[in-house]
Amino acid sequence: MVDLSVEMSELWTSLGAPAPGRPRLIQVVAARAGEGASTIARELALHASRGGVRSVWLIDLDLLAAPQYGAIRADAGRYGALGPAVAATPDGSVFFTVRPPAIGEDGKPWPDAAFLAAYRVGATRWWVTRFRREALRAGQTVHVLTQEDYWQAMRRHADLVIVDAPSADRSHAAAILAPFMDQTVLVVAADQTDVRAPAMLRDAIIEGGGSVAGLFFNRGTVAPPGFLKGLIP
Secondary structure, eight states, X not given: OOOOHHHHHHHHHHTOOOOTTOOEEEEEEESSTTSSHHHHHHHHHHHHHHTTOSOEEEEEOOTTTOHHHHHHHHTHHHHOOEEEEEESOSSSOOSEEEESOEEOTTSSEEOGGGGEEEEEETXXXXXXXXXXXXXXXXXXXXXXXXXXXXXXXXXXXXXXXXXXXXXXXXXXXXXXXXXXXXXXXXXXXXXXXXXXXXXXXXXXXXXXXXXXXXXXXXXXXXXXXOOOSOEEO
């Protein structure tokens, strides 16, 4: 694994200092799969947790694949061992719904929040979420909600929330949730010459009421090291 500490420091600085006492929600997304957005989100969470941010949460929106949980679990030497599963919601709210609702063994509906678990990473105060796909039953589907209850709850619960959204060519989740975020960082592979897809994603986020911090040019998709060489508004 390439050491991205310098690049993450540059990215963190480029995003600007947070307002005193105000938690921050940062979404990271790419227009196309394979451009490295999940790596950037994970490394930014690691950097922030080691840099003095008291409470960091990495929310994985790729619910069925759970790449963040898998990547951290596979590299405990870098990130730290995962702790036991805990509730991933401070008040019972959640950003998705499962339909049709699950019914527990007691015959009562299983709350959507029960599908989402969080795991503390190492000794630092940061957590990563994992959707409990194994709890889904045949015929059930998951839908992202267009409401901010969960995100407001997380603002009261954590100092920094980094949201790793699936690429726009796979899901509309990033555009749906962008209005609830403080900033969205668009990740673009440095060798990608066609910028129409990132531009369309940027426009969709802005038109939907979100804020785009800029483009993170990911050189790691070409030949590591050397991810970030600029965050361009």
